[in-house]
Amino acid sequence: MIVAIDAGNSRIKWGIWADGGWGGMGALETADAAGLVAVASGWPADARIAVCNVAGEGVAAALRAALGARADAARWLRPGLRQCGVESRYLPPERLGADRWAALIGARARVSSACLVVCAGTATTIDVLDADGVFQGGLIVPGVDLMRRSLAGATALLPYADGEFADLPRCTQDAIASGCLHAQAGAVERLYRQLPAGSPCLLSGGSAPALAAHLALPVRRIDNLVLEGLARFAVTEGATA
Template sequence: MILLIDAGNTRVKWGLFGNGAWQDEGALEHARVGELNAIAQGRAGITRVFGSNVAGAGIAAAIAHALHGQAPAPEWLRSSAACCGVRNAYDEPDQLGTDRWAALIGARALHPAACLVINAGTATTIDILDADGLFRGGLILPGEHLMRRSLARDTAQLPFAEGRYVEAPRNTADAIVSGCRNAQAGAVERMFRQIADEPRAVCLLSGGGADALAELLAIPFRRVDNLVLKGLAVAATQPDTP
């Protein structure tokens, strides 16, 4: 059984994968990463720990410490020029975030046609994967929550808004929430134009902000939970994964 780790900007998601199926999964805030010790202790037969880490060296060390004595030392995915049927057209392939790389690998396994790969979390990433498995490039923008927080932090009179989405807002809280959500959806729909004419083109939506984003999209989409973990599961079964 493989313990898969997606160490993101605010949370560490984990999943247990064995015999071709998911056995369990969950998520921990960074401050609770030590609980991985008990999670691993309660599951016999973990033969490998494999993950993506964009949270930095401190979180990687905390994960390794938590798992010490209960599971093998973590191995971390590295972005490369090609892996698992995906080719990387980034100017410097190894500079692509490993969460985006894992999501692209997962997307290719789930949908072998053109797709827009979206992970809506602390940041929103929007990546183009064509029908031949070529990652053409993509966008990074602040997630909706981060957009709202930046307005509250960097403007004199705008609060951190807990409003609702409406098409024509008539109060400040709704104006902020609606503006931030429209910014997310607009970026997605503009990027989708690049593949819209390709057969079976679709958006694959993942991340904590995916449901709110999906409500606004007027393009084909498919909701996929934990796409990074799904890509890690694919990569972990390839003996030549870099």
């Protein structure tokens, strides 16, 4: 049994992997990381624990506190040159976000062709994996929600409000909502041009539902690609330990 934990900048997600599938999943706001203590007490005592954290040292400390005596045995995913069938061309490899590395590992476990790996969270990351499992590079873009917030925060006249998506928006709210989605979808579709025609685009993350409808690509929605990669990492570590 594996408990996989993905600590992102907005939310901390976890899943309990048993018998080849997810037995349970949950999430809390990263701002409420102290609440992990109560959550962790419900995790199976004999589970292997795999973690990736891109939310900083304070969240790492909250995670260690929540894991208590199990913290030392937990495996923290550290991006490197090569892992679980994925090879990195990032410079330096260890600077890559651990969640991106986990998503690439999860993607490679599902797809043996070239693919685009998109995680739409606080930031949107758009990463290219080739047919040999080599991570060739990728983009970091402000996430859908962060784009909208930054417009509201940096201008006098733009509200933070919901709008409808339109090809030619005719009001402020729709112009913002549509602009942010077009920007994300455009970045995804532009990077996709570097892949062989017909390659799948794996799409995950909290804002995936908002983005999916606007991508003119062969999209495969995966609920928790980062957690899948972490489970894969934990299984492989177990086999070689």
